[in-house]
Structure formats: C-alpha cells, structure tokens
Amino acid sequence: xxxxxxxxxxxxxxxxxxxxxxxxxxxxxxxxxxxxxxxxxxxxxxxxxxxxxxxxxxxxxxxxxxxxxxxxxxxxxxxxxxxxxxxxxxxxxxxxxxxxxxxxxxxxxxxxxxxxxxxxxxxxxxxxxxxxxxxxxxxxxxxxxxxxxxxxxxxxxxxxxxxxxxxxxxxxxxxxxxxxxxxxxxxxxxxxxxxxxxxxxxxxxxxxxxxxxxxxxxxxxxxxxxxxxxxxxxxxxxxxxxxxxxxxxxxxxxxxxxxxxxxxxxxxxxxxxxxxxxxxxxxxxxxxxxxxxxxxxxxxxxxxxxxxxxxxxxxxxxxxxxxxxxxxxxxxxxxxxxxxxxxxxxxxxxxxxxxxxxxxxxxxxxxxxxxxxxxxxxxxxxxxxxxxxxxxxxxxxxxxxxxxxxxxxxxxxxxxxxxxxxxxxxxx
Amino acid sequence: xxxxxxxxxxxxxxxxxxxxxxxxxxxxxxxxxxxxxxxxxxxxxxxxxxxxxxxxxxxxxxxxxxxxxxxxxxxxxxxxxxxxxxxxxxxxxxxxxxxxxxxxxxxxxxxxxxxxxxxxxxxxxxxxxxxxxxxxxxxxxxxxxxxxxxxxxxxxxxxxxxxxxxxxxxxxxxxxxxxxxxxxxxxxxxxxxxxxxxxxxxxxxxxxxxxxxxxxxxxxxxxxxxxxxxxxxxxxxxxxxxxxxxxxxxxxxxxxxxxxxxxxxxxxxxxxxxxxxxxxxxxxxxxxxxxxxxxxxxxxxxxxxxxxxxxxxxxxxxxxxxxxxxxxxxxxxxxxxxxxxxxxxxxxxxxxxxxxxxxxxxxxxxxxxxxxxxxxxxxxxxxxxxxxxxxxxxxxxxxxxxxxxxxxxxxxxxxxxxxxxxxxxxxx
Numbered sequence: 001x002x003x004x005x006x007x008x009x010x011x012x013x014x015x016x017x018x019x020x021x022x023x024x025x026x027x028x029x030x031x032x033x034x035x036x037x038x039x040x041x042x043x044x045x046x047x048x049x050x051x052x053x054x055x056x057x058x059x060x061x062x063x064x065x066x067x068x069x070x071x072x073x074x075x076x077x078x079x080x081x082x083x084x085x086x087x088x089x090x091x092x093x094x095x096x097x098x099x100x101x102x103x104x105x106x107x108x109x110x111x112x113x114x115x116x117x118x119x120x121x122x123x124x125x126x127x128x129x130x131x132x133x134x135x136x137x138x139x140x141x142x143x144x145x146x147x148x149x150x151x152x153x154x155x156x157x158x159x160x161x162x163x164x165x166x167x168x169x170x171x172x173x174x175x176x177x178x179x180x181x182x183x184x185x186x187x188x189x190x191x192x193x194x195x196x197x198x199x200x201x202x203x204x205x206x207x208x209x210x211x212x213x214x215x216x217x218x219x220x221x222x223x224x225x226x227x228x229x230x231x232x233x234x235x236x237x238x239x240x241x242x243x244x245x246x247x248x249x250x251x252x253x254x255x256x257x258x259x260x261x262x263x264x265x266x267x268x269x270x271x272x273x274x275x276x277x278x279x280x281x282x283x284x285x286x287x288x289x290x291x292x293x294x295x296x297x298x299x300x301x302x303x304x305x306x307x308x309x310x311x312x313x314x315x316x317x318x319x320x321x322x323x324x325x326x327x328x329x330x331x332x333x334x335x336x337x338x339x340x341x342x343x344x345x346x347x348x349x350x351x352x353x354x355x356x357x358x359x360x361x362x363x364x365x366x367x368x369x370x371x372x373x374x375x376x377x378x379x380x381x382x383x384x385x386x387x388x389x390x391x392x393x394x395x396x397x398x399x400x401x402x403x404x405x406x407x408x409x410x411x412x413x414x415x416x417x418x419x420x421x422x423x424x425x426x427x428x
Numbered sequence: 429x430x431x432x433x434x435x436x437x438x439x440x441x442x443x444x445x446x447x448x449x450x451x452x453x454x455x456x457x458x459x460x461x462x463x464x465x466x467x468x469x470x471x472x473x474x475x476x477x478x479x480x481x482x483x484x485x486x487x488x489x490x491x492x493x494x495x496x497x498x499x500x501x502x503x504x505x506x507x508x509x510x511x512x513x514x515x516x517x518x519x520x521x522x523x524x525x526x527x528x529x530x531x532x533x534x535x536x537x538x539x540x541x542x543x544x545x546x547x548x549x550x551x552x553x554x555x556x557x558x559x560x561x562x563x564x565x566x567x568x569x570x571x572x573x574x575x576x577x578x579x580x581x582x583x584x585x586x587x588x589x590x591x592x593x594x595x596x597x598x599x600x601x602x603x604x605x606x607x608x609x610x611x612x613x614x615x616x617x618x619x620x621x622x623x624x625x626x627x628x629x630x631x632x633x634x635x636x637x638x639x640x641x642x643x644x645x646x647x648x649x650x651x652x653x654x655x656x657x658x659x660x661x662x663x664x665x666x667x668x669x670x671x672x673x674x675x676x677x678x679x680x681x682x683x684x685x686x687x688x689x690x691x692x693x694x695x696x697x698x699x700x701x702x703x704x705x706x707x708x709x710x711x712x713x714x715x716x717x718x719x720x721x722x723x724x725x726x727x728x729x730x731x732x733x734x735x736x737x738x739x740x741x742x743x744x745x746x747x748x749x750x751x752x753x754x755x756x757x758x759x760x761x762x763x764x765x766x767x768x769x770x771x772x773x774x775x776x777x778x779x780x781x782x783x784x785x786x787x788x789x790x791x792x793x794x795x796x797x798x799x800x801x802x803x804x805x806x807x808x809x810x811x812x813x814x815x816x817x818x819x820x821x822x823x824x825x826x827x828x829x830x831x832x833x834x835x836x837x838x839x840x841x842x843x844x845x846x847x848x849x850x851x852x853x854x855x856x
Binding site: 016017040093137141143277280290294295296316320359 | 444445467468469499507508510511512514515516517518519520521535536537538563564565566567568569570571572574575577578579580581673674675676705706707708709712713716717718719720721722723724743744745746748770774775777778780781782784785787788790841
C-alpha cells in the first residue's frame with residue numbers, strides 16, 4: 001500500500017500555521033466560511049444562528065428536538081436511509097444544539113467532503129418531520145433527560161445556568177417533559193421554518209477553499225428571512241443553592257463580562273488559563289496542589305454571542321466543602337497579586353499550544369467558524385502574534401475587572417456541605 | 429505571519445496513509461516504538477506493562493495512586509516545578525492507569541517533543557514520593573472516588589467489571605478508601621520499583637523517526653527485572669444486578685473472547701461496529717430507531733492483553749427497561765441473519781474511517797503503540813487492505829461464535845426496572 005515520504009523534520013512549527021479563514025455572505029444572505037487545510041480528513045457543517053434561547057416558553061426543548069428530527073426523514077430519504085448514508089460516510093455525521101446555535105456537522109475522509117455536504121444540506125433544508133418518528137424520538141429524548149438527571153455534574157450545571165440566567169438563555173437545552181409532550185411534529189416543522197432562514201444559516205468547511213465549497217453547494221437554499229441577533233442575557237447575581245442526595249459538593253461560579261474585540265478578549269482567555277487552566281494555575285495550586293481539597297478544579301473564559309463569562313467549577317467531597325470554599329474565596333481575593341510574570345507566561349503558553357492543537361483538529365476549527373455570525377475570526381498567525389505581545393499588567397488589569405463584575409454562584413450537592421460552603425461564599 | 433502554501437487538493441486520501449510503526453527492543457529490554465508522522469504537533473509517552481490487575485489485595489489502588497504521585501516530586505524537581513514544566517509545554521502532559529497499563533504521555537507542539545520526553549523520563553524513573561505530598565494527594569483521590577460514586581454511568585461500569593471479573597482484573601482501578609488509607613509513600617515507592625523495570629517499560633513517540641527517538645533518550649534507565657505477562661482474567665458469566673436510587677436502568681453485557689491474530693480480530697471489530705457502532709447498527713436500529721426504547725445504545729469489540737470482549741451497553745429509563753431488555757434479547761438472537769452484505773459494508777466503512785481519523789490524532793496513535801508489549805501493530809495500509817477483503821460470511825461466522833461464548837450481564841439502576849430487565853435477560 002502507498003506510504004508517503006516524510007519530508008525533512010520541521011524544526012519550527014510555523015510551517016504549519018493555517019491561513020486565515022475565508023468568509024463571505026452569499027447574495028441570499030447565507031454565510032459561507034472555509035478554512036483551507038490539507039489533511040487526510042475534512043469537516044463540513046451547517047450552523048444556524050439560533051438555539052434554545054430563541055424558544056418561547058411553549059417551545060422549550062424545540063431546538064434540541066428539531067436537531068434530533070433532522071435525522072428522521074427528508075423529502076428524499078426515510079430515517080433508515082439517512083442512517084445508512086451516515087454510516088456510508090463512516091459515521092462521523094452528528095449534530096448538537098446549544099443556547100445560541102443548532103449545528104449539523106460531518107468529519108469525513110477528505111474524498112467524501114462533497115458527499116457529506118450534500119447530505120447535511122438535505123437534512124437541513126428538506127426535513128419531513130414524520131409524526132410517527134417524532135412520537136418515537138420524543139421517547140428517546142425522555143431517556144436522554146433521565147441520563148442528564150442521573151449525572152450529578154450535568155445536573156449541577158443545568159441548575160447553575162437556570163438560577164444564574166433566569167430567562168430562556170438559562171433554561172435546560174433539552175426542555176421539559178411536559179412541554180415536549182405537547183409539541184407536535186407540525187410545531188417542529190414551524191420552528192424549523194422560523195429558524196433555518198437564509199441570513200441565519202452558515203455553511204462551513206475545514207479543508208477545501210471557499211471557491212470549492214461554493215461550487216459544491218446544491219441548488220437548494222433555505223427560505224428568506226431576517227437576520228437574528230442575540231442580546232446579553234438577563235443575569236441573576238448572588239449565591240444560589242441546589243441540594244441533592246450525593247457525596248459531592250459542586251461550586252459553580254460565573255462572572256458575567258461584556259464582549260470585546262478579539263485582541264482584548266485574548267487577554268481574558270489568558271487570565272482564564274492563569275486562574276484555572278493548567279497544572280500550575282492559581283486555583284488548581286491553591287485548592288488542589290497545596291491543600292488536597294478537591295479533585296476537579298477548573299476555570300476558563302467563555303464567550304457567547306452578546307456576553308462573555310469567566311467560569312469556575314470545583315467538585316469536592318461534602319467534608320471538604322467548607323475549607324474548599326474558603327480556599328476558593330481566598331484565591332480569588334488574591335488573584336491580581338498572583339499574576340506575576342512567570343504565571344502569565346505559563347498561561348500564555350496554554351493558550352498558544354491550544355491554538356497549535358486546534359490546527360490539527362478539523363472539528364474544532366469547524367466549530368470556531370460558527371462564530372462568524374457575530375465576530376471576526378482572526379488568522380491563527382495573527383492570534384499567535386497578539387498573544388506574544390500580552391503583558392502581565394494587562395492581565396492583572398483584567399483580573400481587577402473580573403473581581404468587580406457581577407457574579408452568580410451555585411453550590412450544589414450534599415445538603416450539609418452545600419449549607420457550609422454557601423455560608424462561606426456569601427462573603428466572597 | 430508565515431502561512432503555508434496549500435498543495436493541490438488531494439483526490440485520494442492514500443497520499444496520507446502513515447508508514448508502519450518502527451519498534452525495537454533495546455539491549456536493556458526497554459521497548460522503543462515510533463510512528464513517524466509530520467505535523468504541527470507530536471506525542472510522546474512512557475508506558476508500563478502492568479496496572480491495577482497486578483496489585484495484591486493490600487495494594488488495591490496503588491497503580492493509580494502511583495500515577496498521581498509521579499507528578500509530586502522527582503530527584504530534581506518538586507511538585508510545583510513539575511506543574512510549571514508541564515504548563516511550559518502547554519499543559520498537554522497527563523497520565524492514566526488502566527487494568528493493564530500505567531501511562532505517562534505528552535501532546536506538544538512539534539519543536540517541544542524532546543523536552544516533553546525528557547520530562548516524562550524524569551517523572552517515570554526518578555520519582556521521590558514525598559510523604560507530605562502523598563498525604564495530600566490521597567485526599568484528592570478520595571474526592572475523585574466521590575466523583576465516580578456520584579456518576580451513575582461510571583458506577584454501573586465499575587459494578588459490572590467487579591461482578592463479571594471476580595479477581596484483581598475486575599476490581600476498581602481507583603482502589604478503596606480503606607486500602608489507600610493504609611498505603612504509605614514507601615509502599616508506593618516499592619510498588620514503583622516493582623512495576624517500572626526495563627523489560628516492562630515502553631517509550632513511544634508519534635512524530636519523530638525511531639532513530640531520532642533513540643537519540644533523544646536520556647542516559648537514565650529503569651532498573652532491570654523480568655518481563656511481566658498477563659493471563660486471561662477469571663470470568664463470572666451470568667446475570668448480575670446492582671440496584672441504585674436513580675431514574676435509569678443500565679444493561680451492560682460482556683462476551684468474553686480469546687485473543688487472535690490481528691487479521692482475524694479485524695473481523696471482530698467489524699462485527700462490533702455492525703452490532704452497535706453506528707447510526708444504522710443492528711442494536712441501535714432495533715432498540716432506538718425502530719422502538720424509541722433508549723437514548724444510549726452502544727456495542728464494540730475490545731481487546732485486553734490476554735482476552736478480548738464484545739461489550740454492549742444500553743441506558744434507558746426505568747419504565748422502558750423491560751421492553752428494552754426484550755428488544756436486546758431479540759436483536760442478539762437474530763444477529764447472524766441481520767449481517768447482510770449492506771450491513772457488513774457499512775460496518776467496514778466505520779472501521780475504515782476510524783483508521784483515517786486516527787492518522788490525524790497523535791494521541792490515539794500513541795495509545796495504540798502501548799499494545800506493542802503483547803501484539804503486532806500492523807501498518808495502517810495493511811489494515812486497510814485486510815479490511816477491504818473481509819466477506820460477510822466471515823462476519824456471520826464470528827457472530828455465531830460470539831453467541832456461543834460465555835457472557836456476563838449486569839443490570840444496574842432503578843430497582844424495579846432492574847428486576848424486570850434481569851428477569852428478561854435471564855432467558856437470553
């Protein structure tokens with residue numbers, strides 16, 4: 001079998017820096033985004049600007065249900081034929097629903113990217129919503145809900161989002177049994193028509209050039225409509241509690257931040273890494289490495305369409321909940337002083353290496369393209385350059401801003417541990 | 429910033445097929461394994477032939493505890509300095525412990541692979557086991573245990589392994605609190621000396637050639653010893669139950685199989701995919717797609733050192749447990765007939781595309797190299813060729829063999845659902 005000849009070992013990774021993504025808006029409003037990259041595989045996706053936060057209360061769970069039903073029948077294929085088409089592509093076709101997006105995606109061997117794209121277009125534009133399939137698929141979603149309910153980590157995150165974001169943004173993406181039971185397949189078809197309109201659709205590819213992507217698209221197109229925009233979600237600062245009969249206590253903390261230009265947000269990303277991204281990160285060190293108070297300690301900066309957040313999560317045992325909360329409180333209070341030159345340098349390395357890793361991960365690059373609805377997607381080379389230029393004082397200034405910003409805390413799990421930790425965190 | 433010029437779009441993926449791995453045994457018995465691959469990143473690892481199954485009852489949990497302690501101090505660095513060295517490499521340095529291996533690994537930008545390898549060698553050969561660090565780290569492991577206990581899926585898998593494999597092979601990898609509480613840092617140092625001997629160490633790299641890997645190794649080497657071998661684990665066929673206060677019922681089924689040459693095992697892998705690997709797989713179709721009886725339905729073929737297994741798992745709600753168990757029973761009984769030409773062709777595609785995907789995933793290739801202790805690791809091109817040659821009747825013959833082989837079933841979760849499903853599966 002043919003094997004490639006390995007070129008001379010590279011002594012600089014720079015030879016592998018990807019070019020900038022190519023993005024355009026087609027006449028009908030559809031976004032096209034391509035990230036040219038040569039490899040054994042390629043990835044394609046169809047993204048919708050809109051997700052669970054765009055549901056009315058009666059539609060709760062409709063975006064996620066719609067995502068499931070896209071695989072249950074089209075104008076040309078029934079569910080079985082769709083499943084076979086997916087497996088013929090190797091099985092790497094899937095979908096997800098978030099608060100702000102619905103996504104269909106495929107990761108396939110390079111020669112199959114056009115076939116994968118054609119399948120995704122058919123699923124996205126021509127779903128048939130058979131009533132009998134919906135009756136069955138709703139049961140599958142009920143089983144999925146039971147799975148989330150039985151998973152303490154997922155359950156705690158859901159509780160935190162609901163209490164911190166009191167409107168549709170914070171509601172569970174899966175919806176609720178009672179609401180889903182009332183949704184008909186016609187309701188889902190109507191929701192599809194509302195969501196999949198041309199200016200709210202983005203077709204993305206990692207592998208081919210934009211011109212090749214455009215040439216590969218079918219004649220089909222979504223119906224017209226007006227572009228959707230998301231506002232910053234309503235936020236409920238404070239300390240919330242969610243007791244449950246488990247061994248652990250979860251402390252989940254969200255600091256709400258405004259969106260900013262990408263160069264400034266890169267500083268937030270570095271701060272997130274310095275706070276809780278790696279083995280030497282401040283929270284990890286203070287809570288786990290120096291005190292042994294938790295197994296899972298993590299922090300990161302996250303961005304939604306119209307808001308950003310610093311997110312901290314700590315999972316510990318009930319007996320350690322109080323000292324753990326105290327250590328967290330102390331670590332946050334002293335964060336700006338902790339950001340010395342060495343700490344910031346290591347945090348920058350985390351972000352830099354994450355960029356290198358992503359360049360070998362077509363699916364990560366594809367998801368990044370879904371941001372094109374709302375933000376500029378800079379070239380990896382430009383990000384690497386901006387990252388190198390970040391100074392410790394800029395990161396410290398952001399830390400001060402984080403500590404001034406509104407924050408919501410949820411303490412979930414073992415009832416006594418929750419009470420003790422919540423009391424400590426009320427004085428954060 | 430520099431960007432590479434994209435070569436002409438490949439119309440065949442064959443240009444990307446990796447060469448065979450390069451494997452040799454050094455004079456002192458250490459295995460060296462390299463999978464040359466050019467990319468933005470590289471991966472290196474140190475693997476030990478031995479894991480939790482090699483613990484005595486008093487050592488239960490020692491392999492996993494040892495893995496944690498490798499990061500807590502060496503002859504040259506304390507825990508803090510190790511954490512900083514890891515983050516300086518971008519944070520992609522980690523470790524895992526399984527029933528049959530202890531692994532240290534690093535995924536780093538290409539230019540850092542030698543530095544990463546030097547760090548892994550230091551962690552593997554020169555740990556210092558500070559008593560105070562162990563006192564703290566033990567608490568971290570207790571918190572990790574609470575996390576596993578609160579996760580129904582992990583808990584159910586642990587229960588299934590313990591009841592299906594009654595000796596050390598099936599015991600929980602994390603060990604038990606009582607045993608860990610009695611283990612001292614000296615015990616861990618002794619366990620390290622017992623495990624990390626030259627003929628039981630494998631140093632692997634994905635990226636550089638074998639000669640470059642060998643040249644990059646430090647003068648340090650593990651102490652001598654004799655090669656460890658694993659026997660097929662003791663197996664307890666039958667239907668086991670594990671009730672617990674949750675909403676779901678998990679059905680976990682293991683069919684124990686002998687190890688065979690890789691070309692024959694490839695047929696097992698195809699059968700695993702046909703049974704439960706993809707959207708059109710037999711179990712997925714019969715249980716989820718046609719009946720809506722579960723959200724999570726999965727099957728695969730797995731290989732350990734001296735045994736292999738077909739593993740099936742289904743998670744459903746308590747109310748659906750009985751019909752779900754009936755559907756599983758019916759689907760297994762009719763498996764051989766289900767394996768028509770189209771089904772086998774789609775299953776082969778799953779495996780084939782998995783091979784393509786792995787060629788872009790340095791960490792997956794690295795883990796594959798850890799099999800070099802016990803098995804030949806064929807070139808991807810040879811595997812692709814052998815795969816194409818597999819005929820449906822060979823897969824059907826394996827299905828007959830699977831149905832004749834000993835099997836252990838665990839039904840876990842919601843008590844009433846468990847009773848009902850176990851009654852059905854007793855007549856499997």
